[in-house]
Each structure stands twice: as C-alpha cells, then as structure tokens.
Amino acid sequence: MAYFSLKELFETHKFHTEIKTPKQSYNVWAKNPIIHPLASSDKGFYRVDCTTDISSLGPKDIAKMVMNVNDNATNSFIQQILRRLSILERPLMTARGDGKSYIYANFNPKYAQYVLTILRTFYNFCETYKSADGKEITPAQRLGISDKVFDLKDIIYVR
Template sequence: MDCTTNLSSLEPKEIARLVLNVNDNAANAFIQLIRRRLSILERPLTTARGDGKSYIYANFNPEYAQMAITILRTYYNFCLPYESRNIKKTPAQRLGIAKKVFELKDILYLR
C-alpha cells in the first residue's frame, strides 16, 4: 500500500486490516545484508586505544557505494533464494518477473 493508492473503494475496516498487516521485514533484511556484505558501508571500527573511530577501510566516494548497492540489490532479487512456506524462491520469482534462480555470472555477463 502506498500513500498515493486510491482507497476510496474500500471500507474503513478493510483499510485498517491492510495497515495492520504491513511489515518491513523485507526492507530490514536487505539493509542488514548491505551492512554485512558491503565493507565500504560498514560502521566505523573503534580504535584499540578507544579514543575514536577508525575509517581505515571506508571509501568516501558515494558513487562507488551506489554502484555496489545496485549490484547487491540485483544479486539479492535474482540470485539469492530464501525459503518461505517451504518454497525456496528469489524475490523476483515471487513477483513473477523471473522464472529461475540466476547465478551471479548470468547477471554480470547478461545471459
């Protein structure tokens, strides 16, 4: 449900039921995947002396971070299946825009 969705045909009880069933599990899972798999977007490390943060592995060019997130998003949606209700599918398969689980080389070489 989007804030621009036309809800005029629905009863207030139906709208309330839809709103109560909204969750952000998929968005949280993707954000956690970004934090775990992209070192350029990791939180800074604490120095051994404890006097501050170390940005030794940080990349300060946001263009590279955007490119890395795009690659990870494509991998997440088309290559990384997860199991729900005993069915293992990628998010793209669940939406009906892909018919198979792709391998990373399929994405990189446009197969």
C-alpha cells in the first residue's frame, strides 16, 4: 500500500524545480520533503528529501528508492564510534551524584579528528559485511571504489 501511495504521490511531487535561463535549463533542489508512509518502530514518522537530481527517473523508480530509505548504516557507524573510541566517551556521573567524572575521556579535538578519519577509512575499506547476494564485501567495494578488502596496516602505513 505504501509503495502505491508513493507512486501516486510522485506523479505530481517534485524534489527539484527547473530553472530556465536564455542559454540552458537546470534543476535545483527545492527543499520539498515528504513524510515517509511507513513509520519506523524507534523514530515514528520521518521526512524524506532528495538532494540528487532524479528527474530522469519515473514515479515507480523513485517510489522503490524511497521505500528503502533508512539511516541504519549511519547509526551503525555512529555506534561503532561510540563503542570504539574512548577519547570521545561521555562523562560518567560520580557514585555520590555530586558531579561528573571524566576519568576515561581525554578529549582533544585534533586527535579525535585523526582517530575518526582512521576509523571511517577502516569502516569503509577494511570491515566487511554480508551483502544481499551473500558475499563478504566492504562499503567501498559495494560502491566500486575498491576491488579488494584492505588490511588495517595498509591504511595506517598508506600502502
């Protein structure tokens, strides 16, 4: 039902507006989100917008893509950051409740940026997951940026 509702909506709804000049015409992001027809169990209803020009796609194709919209990959990466990087750890409440303890947090923005860059690169080029067809691949392989799984040493020593 949600797919058919979206397909009907995209007969008229546009994520972009067309700008015409004497020499050419081009599409500009209209900042025109829609409410996703299926609520998520943890977030409820949320808005979906598209910044990429999809004017060449038909309503059926756009509806299929919107049905697959979620932020699971982003949430997974943020959870890995929170679990793996102690320098970004939140302060703990003391046992007496009189203040905060930063016992495990030695936050330095410069080093935090370095560590996040290494973790992001590791996540995209070294850590595999099982794809829909059953293969163990990295996000970089799925996007066609890489053709192999890299080792952490390859990333750190730029091989």
